[in-house]
Amino acid sequence: MTTTTSTRNNKSAIGGLIFVLLGVIVVSTVGVVLHTLSADPQKKLYATVSGTMSTPQGVLPHAFIEEGVYPDSVLSKSHGANGGSHPGWPSYGPATHLVLPAHSYVTMTLTVYDSGEKLNHAYFGKVVGTVDGTMTIDGTQVSALPADGVQHTFTLHGLPTSTQDPLFVNVPLPKMTDDQMKVYDDKGTLPVGHKVVFSFITGGKGEYVWNCEYPCGDGTYAKFGAVMGQLGYMSGKVSVA
Amino acid sequence: MTTLEHQVGSHPIPNPQKSLITKLHMGTGLVIGAIFAFGTYYWLRSGQDMTVARNVNKVLLISMFMWSFGFMLGIGAFIGPFRWLIGKDLTAEEQLFLAGEGQGVSRYFRYCTDHKVVGIQYLVGVMAMLGVGGTLAMMIRTNLISPGSKFVTPVIYNSLVGLHGITMIVAMIVVSTGPFGNFILPIMIGARDMAFPRLNALSWWVLFTAIPVLCSAWFLGGIPTGWTAYAPLSVQAGPGMNAFVATIIIFAISTAVAGANITATVVTMRAKGMKWNRVPIFVIGATMSVALAIPAFPTFMVSMIMTALDRTAGTTYFDANFGGSGWLYAHLFWIMGHPEVYVILLPGVAILMEVAPVFVRKPLFSYTAAILGFAGIAGLSVLVWAHHMYMSGWLPMLNGPFMVTTEMISVPTGLIFLVILGTLWRGKPWMKLPMLSVYAFLWNMLIGGVTGVYLSDVPADNYLHGSMYVTAHFHYTLMGAALTGAIAGLVYWFPKMTGRMLNERAGYISFWFTQIGFQILFLGMFIAGAEGQPRRVADYAAVYRNSDRISTMGAYLIGTGMITLLWAVVHSWRKGAIAPMNPWGAKTLEWTVPFPVPLENFDEAPIITSDPYGYGRSEK
Numbered sequence: 001m002t003t004t005t006s007t008r009n010n011k012s013a014i015g016g017l018i019f020v021l022l023g024v025i026v027v028s029t030v031g032v033v034l035h036t037l038s039a040d041p042q043k044k045l046y047a048t049v050s051g052t053m054s055t056p057q058g059v060l061p062h063a064f065i066e067e068g069v070y071p072d073s074v075l076s077k078s079h080g081a082n083g084g085s086h087p088g089w090p091s092y093g094p095a096t097h098l099v100l101p102a103h104s105y106v107t108m109t110l111t112v113y114d115s116g117e118k119l120n121h122a123y124f125g126k127v128v129g130t131v132d133g134t135m136t137i138d139g140t141q142v143s144a145l146p147a148d149g150v151q152h153t154f155t156l157h158g159l160p161t162s163t164q165d166p167l168f169v170n171v172p173l174p175k176m177t178d179d180q181m182k183v184y185d186d187k188g189t190l191p192v193g194h195k196v197v198f199s200f201i202t203g204g205k206g207e208y209v210w211n212c213e214y215p216c217g218d219g220t221y222a223k224f225g226a227v228m229g230q231l232g233y234m235s236g237k238v239s240v241a
Numbered sequence: 242m243t244t245l246e247h248q249v250g251s252h253p254i255p256n257p258q259k260s261l262i263t264k265l266h267m268g269t270g271l272v273i274g275a276i277f278a279f280g281t282y283y284w285l286r287s288g289q290d291m292t293v294a295r296n297v298n299k300v301l302l303i304s305m306f307m308w309s310f311g312f313m314l315g316i317g318a319f320i321g322p323f324r325w326l327i328g329k330d331l332t333a334e335e336q337l338f339l340a341g342e343g344q345g346v347s348r349y350f351r352y353c354t355d356h357k358v359v360g361i362q363y364l365v366g367v368m369a370m371l372g373v374g375g376t377l378a379m380m381i382r383t384n385l386i387s388p389g390s391k392f393v394t395p396v397i398y399n400s401l402v403g404l405h406g407i408t409m410i411v412a413m414i415v416v417s418t419g420p421f422g423n424f425i426l427p428i429m430i431g432a433r434d435m436a437f438p439r440l441n442a443l444s445w446w447v448l449f450t451a452i453p454v455l456c457s458a459w460f461l462g463g464i465p466t467g468w469t470a471y472a473p474l475s476v477q478a479g480p481g482m483n484a485f486v487a488t489i490i491i492f493a494i495s496t497a498v499a500g501a502n503i504t505a506t507v508v509t510m511r512a513k514g515m516k517w518n519r520v521p522i523f524v525i526g527a528t529m530s531v532a533l534a535i536p537a538f539p540t541f542m543v544s545m546i547m548t549a550l551d552r553t554a555g556t557t558y559f560d561a562n563f564g565g566s567g568w569l570y571a572h573l574f575w576i577m578g579h580p581e582v583y584v585i586l587l588p589g590v591a592i593l594m595e596v597a598p599v600f601v602r603k604p605l606f607s608y609t610a611a612i613l614g615f616a617g618i619a620g621l622s623v624l625v626w627a628h629h630m631y632m633s634g635w636l637p638m639l640n641g642p643f644m645v646t647t648e649m650i651s652v653p654t655g656l657i658f659l660v661i662l663g664t665l666w667r668g669k670p671w672m673k674l675p676m677l678s679v680y681a682f683l684w685n686m687l688i689g690g691v692t693g694v695y696l697s698d699v700p701a702d703n704y705l706h707g708s709m710y711v712t713a714h715f716h717y718t719l720m721g722a723a724l725t726g727a728i729a730g731l732v733y734w735f736p737k738m739t740g741r742m743l744n745e746r747a748g749y750i751s752f753w754f755t756q757i758g759f760q761i762l763f764l765g766m767f768i769a770g771a772e773g774q775p776r777r778v779a780d781y782a783a784v785y786r787n788s789d790r791i792s793t794m795g796a797y798l799i800g801t802g803m804i805t806l807l808w809a810v811v812h813s814w815r816k817g818a819i820a821p822m823n824p825w826g827a828k829t830l831e832w833t834v835p836f837p838v839p840l841e842n843f844d845e846a847p848i849i850t851s852d853p854y855g856y857g858r859s860e861k
Contacts, residue, residue: 012816016747016808023804027376031392034380034401038393088292163389163783207389217477224477226294229465231396 096236116151116175165203211235270316277311354438360424406468417588431512472559514849526591589726606663617653678729685721710770736820747809758798
C-alpha cells in the first residue's frame with residue numbers, strides 16, 4: 001500500500017515537473033515568435049568611405065551617404081512598386097536603417113521633394129550637431145530655417161547610456177513652394193528638389209534612432225497620427241558600426 | 242414552492258427534441274459569429290475607401306460588434322427574448338434543458354443557466370486570461386532584462402504593455418465574483434439559483450465574445466496606448482485600437498448584467514432567517530464590489546463610445562483644437578478607474594475574511610467593523626478619481642481636496658486590516674494553503690497601502706507619478722492582495738467546485754515561488770521607480786540595470802509558481818483525492834450540500850438561526 005502511494009506521488013511529481021517545463025516552453029515559444037516578429041523590417045543603406053578628412057579629432061575616414069525625402073511612398077520606391085500598404089504616406093528612401101562607420105567624418109546628402117506647413121516647435125528649425133552647426137541648401141550655407149519654411153527634419157538621437165557615445169544631429173529640411181513643386185526633373189517623374197548637405201562626426205559603435213520632428217502624419221490631432229507612429233517611413237535607425 | 246423540478250414532475254426530462262435550443266451550442270455560436278463578422282466586414286468594405294483611417298475603423302468596429310451579436314444568436318441567447326416578443330416563453334422542459342441537467346461536460350459549452358456551470362465557465366475563462374496576461378508580462382520583463390536588450394521592438398513592446406494591462410484588468414475584475422460569485426454565492430445564501438439565470442449565462446457568454454475581439458488586436462497592429470487608452474492617443478492610434486474599444490463596450494455590458502444579477506440575488510433570495518447581520522462576509526464583499534461596478538463601468542463604456550465616434554464619425558469630443566478636451570476622457574476613465582480598483586480588491590479581501598475564521602476557529606472579529614470598512618471604501622472610492630490627474634494640469638486647486646479624500650480611504654482600509662488581525666489574534670491557525678494567503682495578503686497590502694499614501698500626496702506624486710514606483714504600488718494591491726485572495730478562494734472552494742482536494746504539495750511550491758518572486762520583482766521595481774525609471778517605456782538608462790535585472794528574475798519565479806498552480810489545478814481536478822463534504826469544518830451553507838451540488842442546490846430550503854462564524858461559542 002505504502003509502495004503504491006509512494007509510486008503515485010513520484011509519478012505526480014514527475015508529471016508536475018514535465019507540466020512546468022511544458023509551460024516554460026510554451027511561454028518561451030511565444031517569446032521566440034514575438035522576437036522573430038520584431039526582426040528589423042527596415043532596409044539598410046550603408047555609407048561608402050572615400051578618402052579622409054582632417055578634423056579637430058584628427059584625420060578621420062570620410063564617409064558619404066545619400067537619401068531622399070518624398071511626399072509619398074510611391075515616389076520613394078522604398079515600400080514596393082506601388083508604395084506598399086500606405087502609398088500616401090511621406091517617406092525617406094531608399095532605406096531608413098542607415099549604417100555608418102564609427103569614428104568617421106560623415107557627409108550626408110538629402111534630396112527633398114515635399115511641401116510643408118509649420119513646425120510645432122521652432123527649436124527643430126535650428127541646425128544642431130553638424131560640423132560648424134551649419135548645412136548647405138542648394139549650395140548656400142545656413143544654420144537655421146524659419147518654422148514655416150520647413151518640410152521635414154532629420155533628427156538623430158539616442159538614449160543616454162554609459163555604453164555608447166552621445167550623438168545628436170538635427171537638420172531642418174526646406175520646404176518646396178507650390179511653384180517649385182511644378183518644375184519637374186529631366187525624367188518628368190519628380191520635381192527638382194532641394195539638395196541639403198551636412199556633415200557630422202560619429203563616435204564609437206552604437207545604436208541610435210532618427211525621426212522627423214515635423215508633424216507629417218494624417219489629419220488627426222496635430223498630424224501626429226499614422227506615419228508619425230510607424231517605423232520605416234519618417235523614422236528609422238542609425239547603426240554606427 | 243415552484244421550482245423547475247416541481248413544474249415538470251420528478252420524471253427524467255427528455256430532450257425537447259424539436260426545440261431549436263437543443264441544437265445550439267458554442268460551436269454554432271462560433272460559426273454564426275464568424276459568418277456575421279466576416280460577412281459584415283467584406284460587405285461594408287466593398288463600399289468604402291479603405292485607405293481612409295476612419296472608414297477602416299468604422300468597418301472593423303461594426304464587424305466586431307456583429308461577431309458578438311452573431312455568436313450570442315448562434316448559441317441561443319435570444320430564443321427566450323424572441324419568444325417573449327411573440328407572447329410566449331420557453332417550456333419547462335426547455336428551461337430544464339438550459340439548466341444543463343444530465344448533459345455532462347457538454348453543458349459547459351452551451352448557453353447553460355445553472356449558476357454552478359457559469360461559475361466553472363468563469364473559472365476556466367479567468368485562468369485562461371490570467372495565463373495570457375501573465376505570458377505577456379514575462380515578455381515585458383524579458384525586454385527589460387537589460388538596457389537596450391531589443392528583445393522586441395518598441396512598437397511591439399507598447400502593445401505588450403497595453404494588452405497585458407487590459408487583459409489582466411478584465412480578468413481581475415471577474416476573478417473572484419465570476420467563479421465564486423456565481424458558483425458559491427447563491428449556495429452561501431441558501432438560494433436555489435441566481436435571480437436571473439438567463440442573464441447569468443448571458444453575462445458569461447458576452448464576456449467570452451470579448452476575448453477573441455481583444456486577441457484580434459495583435460493582428461491589427463496592436464494597442465499602442467497602454468490600458469488607459471488616453472485620448473487623443475487612442476483616437477489617432479491604428480486599427481488595433483478598435484479591438485480595445487469594442488472589448489470594453491462588450492465587457493461593460495457583461496459586467497452590468499452580472500452586477501445587477503448578483504445584487505438582485507443577494508437582496509431578494511437569501512434563505513429564511515439570513516438577516517443582513519448573518520450574511521457571510523464574502524457575500525457582502527462580492528455584492529459591494531458588483532454594486533460599485535454598476536455605476537462605475539458605464540462611464541468607461543461611454544468614454545469608449547465617444548472614442549469610437551471620434552475615430553469613425555469625425556466628432557471631436559477629445560480634440561482641444563475643436564472645443565473638445567483630453568481631460569474629459571481622463572475624467573470618464575478614472576471615474577471608472579479608481580472604483581474599479583476596489584471592485585477588484587473587495588471580493589478578494591472578503592474571501593480572506595471568510596477564510597480566516599475557518600482556519601483559526603474563531604468568530605470574525607467585529608463583523609460590523611468589516612461592513613463599515615467595506616462601505617467606507619466603496620463610498621470613498623467614487624470621490625478619489627482625480628488623484629490620477631494631479632499632474633495633468635486640470636484644476637490644481639482641487640488637488641488638495643482629492644488628496645484628502647484619497648488619504649481618508651486609509652481609514653476604512655485600516656478597519657479591514659484590524660478585522661483580520663483581530664480574527665487572527667490569539668488564534669491557533671491551521672496552516673493550510675488558504676491561511677498562508679491571509680498572511681501574504683497582510684504583508685502585501687501593507688506595502689501596497691503605505692506606498693499608496695505617498696502617491697496620494699501631491700508633492701510626492703509630483704516626483705513619483707508616471708514611474709515604475711506606481712507600477713510596483715498597484716501590483717502590490719491588485720496582485721499581492723486581490724489575486725492572492727482569489728487564489729485562496731480557489732484553494733478553499735476547490736473541493737466544493739470539483740469534488741476533489743487541490744494537491745497541497747504543488748500548492749505550497751506554487752505559493753512560495755509566487756510570493757518570493759513577487760517580492761523580488763516589485764521591491765526591485767520600487768527602487769527603480771524611486772530613482773526615476775519611467776513606466777511603459779521599452780528601454781531605459783544604464784543606471785537602472787541592476788534593479789530591472791532583479792525584477793526580471795522575480796518575474797520568472799512568479800511565472801514558474803503560476804505554471805505550478807495551473808498544474809495543481811489540472812492534475813487535482815482529474816486525479817486529486819476525493820474531497821469530503823466539508824473538509825475545512827466551515828459553518829457556511831455551501832458546505833452543507835454534497836458534490837455534485839444538486840441542480841437546485843438544496844432539497845429543503847435552509848433556515849438560518851445563527852451567524853456563520855460562531856466558532857467556539859454557543860449558538861445564539
